[in-house]
Amino acid sequence: MGKVSSTKPETMANESTPLIQTVRVGPPRRRYPHNTVRRFCTIACASVLLCGFATFLLNAVYIWPSWRDHRHPHPPHHGHHGHPPHKGKRLSHEELQKILLDTPSSEKAEEWSRYYTAGAHLAGKNYSQAEWTKERWEEWGIKSSIVAYDVYINYPSDHSVSLLEKSSDTKTWDVAFKASLTEDVLEEDPTTSAEDKIPTFHGYSASGNVTGSFVYVNYGTYQDYADLVAAGIDFKGKIAIARYGGIFRGLKVKRAQELGAVGVLIYSDPGDDGEITEENGYAAYPEGPARNPSSVQRGSVQFLSSRPGDPTTPGYPSKPGVPRAPADETTPSIPSIPISYADALPLLKALNGHGPQASDLNKYWTKNLGLGYKGVKYNIGPSPDDVVINLFNEQEYVTTPQWDVIGIINGTIPNEVVVIGNHRDAWIVGGASDPNSGSAVLNEAVRSIGKALEAGWKPVRTIVFASWDGEEYGLVGSTEWVEEYLPWLSGANVAYVNVDGGASGPHFSASAAPLLNQVLRDATHLVPSPNQSVPGQSVGDVWDGKISTMGSGSDFTAFQDYAGIPSVDIGFGGNGSGPVYHYHSNYDSFHWMSEYADPGFVYHRTMAQVLGILIGELTDVIIIPFGATEYADALDGYLDKVEAKLQSVDTELATEAEIFAIRGSVTSEEVVGSQDAFEESLKRIRHSISEFRDKAAKLDEKAAWARDRLEDGIPWWNLFEKAKLGYTIATVNKQYKFIERHFLFEGGLDNRSWFKHVVFAPGLWTGYAGAVYPGLVESIDAKNYSNGLKWAEIINHAVEKATRSIE
Numbered sequence: 001m002g003k004v005s006s007t008k009p010e011t012m013a014n015e016s017t018p019l020i021q022t023v024r025v026g027p028p029r030r031r032y033p034h035n036t037v038r039r040f041c042t043i044a045c046a047s048v049l050l051c052g053f054a055t056f057l058l059n060a061v062y063i064w065p066s067w068r069d070h071r072h073p074h075p076p077h078h079g080h081h082g083h084p085p086h087k088g089k090r091l092s093h094e095e096l097q098k099i100l101l102d103t104p105s106s107e108k109a110e111e112w113s114r115y116y117t118a119g120a121h122l123a124g125k126n127y128s129q130a131e132w133t134k135e136r137w138e139e140w141g142i143k144s145s146i147v148a149y150d151v152y153i154n155y156p157s158d159h160s161v162s163l164l165e166k167s168s169d170t171k172t173w174d175v176a177f178k179a180s181l182t183e184d185v186l187e188e189d190p191t192t193s194a195e196d197k198i199p200t201f202h203g204y205s206a207s208g209n210v211t212g213s214f215v216y217v218n219y220g221t222y223q224d225y226a227d228l229v230a231a232g233i234d235f236k237g238k239i240a241i242a243r244y245g246g247i248f249r250g251l252k253v254k255r256a257q258e259l260g261a262v263g264v265l266i267y268s269d270p271g272d273d274g275e276i277t278e279e280n281g282y283a284a285y286p287e288g289p290a291r292n293p294s295s296v297q298r299g300s301v302q303f304l305s306s307r308p309g310d311p312t313t314p315g316y317p318s319k320p321g322v323p324r325a326p327a328d329e330t331t332p333s334i335p336s337i338p339i340s341y342a343d344a345l346p347l348l349k350a351l352n353g354h355g356p357q358a359s360d361l362n363k364y365w366t367k368n369l370g371l372g373y374k375g376v377k378y379n380i381g382p383s384p385d386d387v388v389i390n391l392f393n394e395q396e397y398v399t400t401p402q403w404d405v406i407g408i409i410n411g412t413i414p415n416e417v418v419v420i421g422n423h424r425d426a427w428i429v430g431g432a433s434d435p436n437s438g439s440a441v442l443n444e445a446v447r448s449i450g451k452a453l454e455a456g457w458k459p460v461r462t463i464v465f466a467s468w469d470g471e472e473y474g475l476v477g478s479t480e481w482v483e484e485y486l487p488w489l490s491g492a493n494v495a496y497v498n499v500d501g502g503a504s505g506p507h508f509s510a511s512a513a514p515l516l517n518q519v520l521r522d523a524t525h526l527v528p529s530p531n532q533s534v535p536g537q538s539v540g541d542v543w544d545g546k547i548s549t550m551g552s553g554s555d556f557t558a559f560q561d562y563a564g565i566p567s568v569d570i571g572f573g574g575n576g577s578g579p580v581y582h583y584h585s586n587y588d589s590f591h592w593m594s595e596y597a598d599p600g601f602v603y604h605r606t607m608a609q610v611l612g613i614l615i616g617e618l619t620d621v622i623i624i625p626f627g628a629t630e631y632a633d634a635l636d637g638y639l640d641k642v643e644a645k646l647q648s649v650d651t652e653l654a655t656e657a658e659i660f661a662i663r664g665s666v667t668s669e670e671v672v673g674s675q676d677a678f679e680e681s682l683k684r685i686r687h688s689i690s691e692f693r694d695k696a697a698k699l700d701e702k703a704a705w706a707r708d709r710l711e712d713g714i715p716w717w718n719l720f721e722k723a724k725l726g727y728t729i730a731t732v733n734k735q736y737k738f739i740e741r742h743f744l745f746e747g748g749l750d751n752r753s754w755f756k757h758v759v760f761a762p763g764l765w766t767g768y769a770g771a772v773y774p775g776l777v778e779s780i781d782a783k784n785y786s787n788g789l790k791w792a793e794i795i796n797h798a799v800e801k802a803t804r805s806i807e
Contacts, residue, residue, distance in 0.1 A: 091457040093620055097526065099455060100612035103448035109604035110594070112440035116424070117432050117590040120196040123402055123425040123470040123477075124153055130403040133424065133467050136443060137407045140450030142465060144407035149480040150320050151402050152312040152327060153473055156201035157394040159337055161265065163347055164211070166386035176350075176387075179343035183586045184294040188286040191589035194429040200338055201395070202249070203300035203427075203473040204311070204327075208335035210262040211390045213382040214239040216351055218358065218365050220252030220266070222765040225259060227361050228380065236260035238382055239389045241347060243269040248553065248767025250301040253332045255765075263391040264336040267344035268297050271370020273580045279373045285587055289579035289596055293342040298427035298584045302474040303330045305762040307754040308557055309479030312399075314754060317484035318476075324399075330474075335393035341371065348376045350387055355380040404477045405467035407446065411459040411619060416737065417492040418618045419464040419565075420445070420611070421478060421555050422499045423471030430589035433504035433581060433597060435471065437604060438571065441502035442467065444608035445615060459619040461494060468555050471500075472584075478555035482563055489563050494737050495618055496559035496567040499611060503603040504581050504593070505574030506531045508539055508610075511548035511770070513566035513740060513760070514634035519625040520547065520568055523614040530602045539610060549638075551770030552762035561757045564741040566626070570610065572603045622710060623703050623729055626736040628696035628806065635689050635799070638759065638772035643682060645780050646675075674785040681792030682776075688799040699806045703732045735806045742802035745794050749774055750787070758795050 091099075121129050130146050137144045161179040166172070181200050186192045215233055218224040220242030228235075240256040244266055253264045270277045270291050282290040302311065310318040311327035348371065358365035358378040369378050383389075405424075411417075422438040430436075446465055470476030482489060495516060512520055524540035531542060550560045556567035574581055579596035582588050598604060617625055706728045714721050744756040755761045761774040764781075771777055775791030 091452065091455055093616070095455070096452055096457055096616050096620055097613060099452045099457075100445075100448050100616050101527065101609050103451045104444040104605045104608035104612065106601040106605040108447070109440040109444055109608065110601040112443045113432060113436055113593065113601065113604070114590055116436040116439050117191065117430045117593075120194070120198055120429050121424060121426050121431070122155070122198055123473050124151065124400045126425060126469065127401075127403055129424060130405050130467070130469065133405045133439075133443075134407075137405070137446050137465065140447045141453045142407040142409060142446055142450060144405055144465075147404045147406055147481065148401045149310070149318040149404070149470075149477065150399050151310040151318045151470060151473075151476050151480070152324070152397065152399050153402075153470070153476075154204060154395040154397045156199045157396050158392070159199070159201065159394065160390070160392045161337060161339060161343070162390045163350060164388050164390055168386075173388075177346040179339055180294070181296075181337070181339065181343065182294070183296055183340070184292065186286050186292075186587075189587065189589050189591040191428075191430045191591060192586050197429050197586060198298070198427060200296045200298055201393075202298065202336050202338060204250075204302045204331040205253075205336045205393060205395055206332050206334055207393055207395045208263065209390075209392045210239065210335060211388050212237045212239050212262055213385060213387070214241055214265075214347065214351070214389045215355075215381040215383075216348060216358075216378065217242045217252075217256070219243055219246035220255065220264075221246050222251075222255055223364070225255045227365070229259070231356060231361065231380070233355075233380065233382065234260075237262055239263040239265065239391055241265045241267070241344065243267060243272070244297055245269075245272045247765065247769075248304050248762075249297075249299050249338075250303050250332070251305065251765055251767050253301045253334065253336045254303050257332055257334045261334060263334055263389075263393075265339050265344070265347070265389070265391065266297075266336065267339045267341050268295065269341060269344075269368065269370050271368035273370070274576050276578070276580050277370060279370065285580070285582065285592065285596070291341075291580045292582065292585075292587055294340045295582045295585040295587050296338050296340045298338055300473050301332055301336055303332075304474060304552055304767045305764050306330045306752045308475040308552065309483065309754075310476055311474070313480070313483075315483060317480045319484075335391055337391060337393055345371065345374055345376065347389065348378070351379040351381045351383055352377040353379060354383055402469040402477055404469055404481055405465075406481075407465040409449070409453070409459060409463040411462040413461055413733075415492045416461040416494050416624070416733065417464060417489075418461050418495050418497070418615065419466060419489075419493060419559070420497045420499075420615060421466035421468055422502070423468040423477065423555055425469050425472050425477075427472055427584045428586050428588065430586065430592075432590050432593035433588050434501040434583065437504060437593070437598070437607075438499040438502035439467065440601075440604055441499055441607045441611055444605070445611040448608065448612045449615065457620075460622055461619040462492075463615065463619055466555075471555055475552075475555055475557050479558040479562075482558035486563060489559075489565060490741065493559070493563070493565045494624055496556055496565050497611070497614060497618070498554055498556040498567060498569040499571060499607070500554045500569065501571050501573060502607045502611075503572045503601075504597045505572055505578050506603060507575035507577075508543040508570070508572055509546075509548075509575065510568060510570045511550055512568035513550060513560060514631040515566040515626040515628065515736070515739060516568045517547050517630050518627045519617050520570070520614065521545070522625075523610060523617055526613050527606060527609045530606055539606065549770035549772055550760045551766070551768050553768040557762070560740075561755050561761055564744040564757060566740045568614075570607075570614075572598075572607055623706055624733050624736040626703075626739070628699045628736065628739060629693060631739065632689060632693035632696045635692070635759065636686070639682065639686060639689065642773050642776050642780070643679075645777060646679065646682075649780065649783070674789075678785040678788045678792065681789055681796070685792060685796045685799065688796050688803065692799050692803040695803050695806045699732065699735055702728055703736070706732060738805060739802055742805055743798045745798065750778065758791075758798050 134144045163177040164173045165176045217240045240261045242252045284290045285292040311330045312324040422442040423435045468477035525538045527539045529539045529542040559565040560567040749755045763771040779788035
């Protein structure tokens with residue numbers, strides 16, 4: 001309803017008062033000079049007051065960060081977390097950077113690594129470590145809490161793998177080989193003999209007891225299986241033996257399951273270890289840097305590219321009492337077990353002479369065949385009916401608490417937040433690289449921030465530190481937290497910074513949303529590099545500068561692909577050279593880290609410096625340090641990849657068009673026409689990206705102007721300029737913060753609606769590696785150009801929406 005005005009009775013005329021009165025109009029009176037002056041002064045005073053109010057807002061919110069004892073929005077149920085205001089001089093940005101560079105310590109990082117690797121910390125079984133982490137953060141001035149989620153998860157009960165041969169005489173089955181399914185205890189490495197060490201198993205694997213002939217499937221990629229089907233291999237009732245690498249392990253199981261296989265074994269082939277192998281003369285761990293033959297890569301086989309998180313609570317947090325959905329959409333129905341290459345050898349040798357060899361297929365099958373020197377011919381199989389594998393896998397499924405540790409430092413700006421996270425859980429007692437190098441690095445970054453707070457610093461933006469649980473099973477802790485606090489994050493979260501394996505070698509690597517590329521480069525150029533070839537080199541000088549696209553496989557996934565929050569994932573690694581990294585094995589231990597991967601923990605310290613500086617750049621500068629133009633350029637480059645993929649299928653499409661025409665189902669002109677329409681739709685996207693780039697460049701120019709004005713300073717009396725600057729900063733920050741959100745599509749990707757981002761997603765059949773414009777790419781792969789037109793329209797609308805948001 002509209003607002004109704006009323007008049008008090010005493011102000012109304014009585015009934016005898018005429019409603020219309022005659023008014024005599026005389027000549028206009030000349031305005032006195034002093035009235036003109038008074039009007040001018042009134043306008044001037046009002047203008048001063050307005051500008052003064054605008055200046056007050058600018059100073060209170062953006063320029064005078066000492067005005068910082070406010071209460072700001074924070075995740076519900078976490079309480080109000082702040083730091084006591086410091087009464088001394090506020091830190092300059094340079095002083096903050098010095099603290100963040102000087103505080104991290106190799107000795108402290110080693111201390112944290114020794115603690116985290118001293119006991120088992122499987123997801124849902126590490127409350128003491130969660131509590132210990134919370135206590136350390138609070139000692140360093142970061143008020144923290146433990147947030148629990150009740151998640152559906154499995155733990156190993158029993159398993160066995162046996163090679164059975166049927167006796168020609170008695171027709172009974174004999175055990176020709178029984179896999180140990182254990183890793184050797186090493187005298188030099190105390191972790192390997194820990195009483196609470198965890199058996200080899202796959203997270204979210206199905207229980208089962210199956211027997212069948214077996215087939216070697218190379219890396220178990222979608223194309224590998226397609227090659228085998230084309231070669232006449234029938235997977236029904238068979239057990240697949242795949243090697244690790246190429247794609248996420250769960251997708252190896254998924255495709256085998258779809259083709260009718262009854263079980264999967266996955267092993268680590270030394271051929272994928274590069275130069276550092278026993279075949280090349282290197283001793284195996286612990287005597288040398290090569291792979292120990294008994295090492296086993298545990299891990300999750302959840303269908304990660306379909307949806308991460310608790311498989312029974314899609315899209316909502318796993319809290320007590322919530323409804324539970326079946327888990328079968330994203331978890332296997334057939335059993336799988338990880339094995340060492342020592343256990344794989346007798347099985348692969350049993351295939352010698354059976355079926356084609358890898359070399360009979362194509363070049364992708366002859367890559368890195370490392371066990372040839374051990375007598376393996378890499379025959380495909382299948383094994384004869386009298387040579388089979390029995391695979392027994394028993395898992396206990398429960399719904400149990402997991403614990404995230406959340407620490408919060410309130411900043412000045414109430415609705416701008418930066419989240420920094422690392423996961424704490426591991427498949428083994430050690431986990432010195434994954435995740436505990438990242439845990440040690442995060443602790444050192446938190447400790448450094450605590451030192452800055454003690455010195456009087458308070459961030460412009462709120463900082464949230466997170467130690468996630470359940471990452472290894474399927475990014476569970478971070479996904480459930482994002483699903484719970486999505487409304488708050490959507491309105492406030494500026495960026496997410498992730499560290500997983502923080503230090504396992506000398507090579508810096510990163511993946512990031514393009515908005516964050518430049519601030520990441522800037523941060524690396526502020527940190528000295530431990531492996532300088534020239535004195536004075538920074539991490540950025542030594543780094544090759546490559547920034548990968550965001551895929552999946554770590555805790556940034558829910559932020560980037562579900563919530564539309566620009567994310568970055570950073571770490572130091574071996575980059576395929578140096579000592580072999582025993583990923584998810586008992587040999588990813590404190591001893592291996594201190595002897596081979598990072599002696600002296602110097603890269604732990606450097607990583608903590610990089611992380612600390614990046615936090616400082618994201619939370620202490622008034623203007624959000626994003627680059628919209630680089631995002632536009634990236635969108636254009638991604639479209640080049642789509643068009644190249646489309647062109648690569650031109651010949652195949654023309655052939656298919658003729659086939660369709662012969663069948664009479666559709667004319668060849670219709671098939672080619674649909675492709676032409678698709679190509680035209682890509683041109684429209686290209687045009688929209690061009691317009692987005694124009695606006696993005698102007699946005700970056702406004703941000704640069706505002707930075708210059710802040711640096712130069714504005715005289716106290718220039719209220720109008722201060723008000724203009726304040727308005728520009730507020731506008732630019734708001735536009736930067738929400739750019740990424742405009743690339744979300746509420747309906748989600750085809751057949752995996754949890755993933756909302758139209759630009760970034762894990763590859764449908766890769767899992768780890770990032771796909772760009774997944775809707776377009778998957779439509780091309782399926783040769784479904786009408787679906788491609790749909791996605792072209794969705795993407796074009798997202799680009800146009802992003803463009804309007806920064807006009």
